[in-house]
Amino acid sequence: MIKVTKDLDAPPPILVSGSTLKKLEEIMSAQQAAGVKSRYNHLQVKQALDKIYFNKCAFCENTITCASPQVEHYRPKGRLANDPDHPGYYWLVFEWSNLLLCCPTCNNTKRDHFPIAGQRVKAPPAMDDRRADAASMRAEQPLLLNPELDDPDEHLHFEPSGRIMARNGDIRGKVTIEVIDLNRPILIKLRAAVARNLVDRFREQLLMIIEEYADLNAFFKDYFQSPQKIVRDFRLLFSTLFREAFMDLSPSLSFCAFRKALADNFEAYVIEVLENEYERILLGLAWEEWCNGSL
Ligand SMILES: [Zn+2]
Numbered sequence: 163m164i165k166v167t168k169d170l171d172a173p174p175p176i177l178v179s180g181s182t183l184k185k186l187e188e189i190m191s192a193q194q195a196a197g198v199k200s201r202y203n204h205l206q207v208k209q210a211l212d213k214i215y216f217n218k219c220a221f222c223e224n225t226i227t228c229a230s231p232q233v234e235h236y237r238p239k240g241r242l243a244n245d246p247d248h249p250g251y252y253w254l255v256f257e258w259s260n261l262l263l264c265c266p267t268c269n270n271t272k273r274d275h276f277p278i279a280g281q282r283v284k285a286p287p288a289m290d291d292r293r294a295d296a297a298s299m300r301a302e303q304p305l306l307l308n309p310e311l312d313d314p315d316e317h318l319h320f321e322p323s324g325r326i327m328a329r330n331g332d333i334r335g336k337v338t339i340e341v342i343d344l345n346r347p348i349l350i351k352l353r354a355a356v357a358r359n360l361v362d363r364f365r366e367q368l369l370m371i372i373e374e375y376a377d378l379n380a381f382f383k384d385y386f387q388s389p390q391k392i393v394r395d396f397r398l399l400f401s402t403l404f405r406e407a408f409m410d411l412s413p414s415l416s417f418c419a420f421r422k423a424l425a426d427n428f429e430a431y432v433i434e435v436l437e438n439e440y441e442r443i444l445l446g447l448a449w450e451e452w453c454n455g456s457l
Contacts, residue, residue, distance in 0.1 A: 163220070163307060168258075185201065202255060220309050239254060259295065271343045277305040287299075315422075433446050
């Protein structure tokens with residue numbers, strides 16, 4: 163999960179059109195949101211969310227490959243899990259700040275869950291108090307992280323295996339992981355593949371360095387006498403590698419938060435998992451020099 167930037171004052175026109183507002187009036191009278199999918203699920207909404215979320219799921223950050231990404235209501239519109247008396251937040255069915263882009267699996271897992279720590283809003287607040295950042299909405303103290311309002315990095319962190327964890331036992335991080343099932347096996351597998359690809363990239367380059375030598379003996383002679391000399395001799399290769407690895411943090415990439423965790427914890431998550439000691443030593447030295455700015 164990464165924080166995204168959405169202009170809450172600029173909803174797609176379909177969400178504020180005359181006919182949609184008329185429909186909202188009907189919904190308010192009926193106190194239930196039914197037969198409205200064609201509006202919040204409109205192509206305009208999907209395209210706008212697609213740009214904001216880089217065609218990735220708001221929760222799991224996997225790129226949405228299916229033909230039809232799903233428009234998810236952060237606050238459920240029809241009913242609420244664990245609260246049968248609540249009608250659902252029907253008044254937010256067309257509310258731009260309540261709509262996120264979601265993959266089908268996260269959407270199906272979250273369903274009608276919306277746990278809070280504060281006071282539940284059970285009836286529609288005034289029109290100008292319905293945005294996700296409005297006082298009445300904030301007073302609910304949602305436990306589910308909202309990538310448009312919260313910085314997930316403050317609540318979540320990753321293990322090198324690809325498992326996502328609540329940062330320092332953070333309750334919102336913990337609840338979000340549970341409600342969305344962010345450690346389902348396929349997600350761990352995909353994140354682990356990202357880590358493996360990065361490690362493999364460094365290993366391949368280290369092997370190329372050996373190939374530059376006439377034979378293994380020549381390499382290890384240098385290695386035992388002065389591994390720093392190898393790092394200096396291959397300065398360009400190492401600096402290119404680091405630069406490319408850390409440029410690779412564009413929010414448009416799947417699992418960007420995990421890629422960032424690999425970069426932020428480079429020693430523990432990348433260097434330490436290299437199998438051979440010479441790989442760890444050389445990359446460790448190169449990393450030190452890169453951090454000192456002397457590579
Ligand atoms: Zn997802």
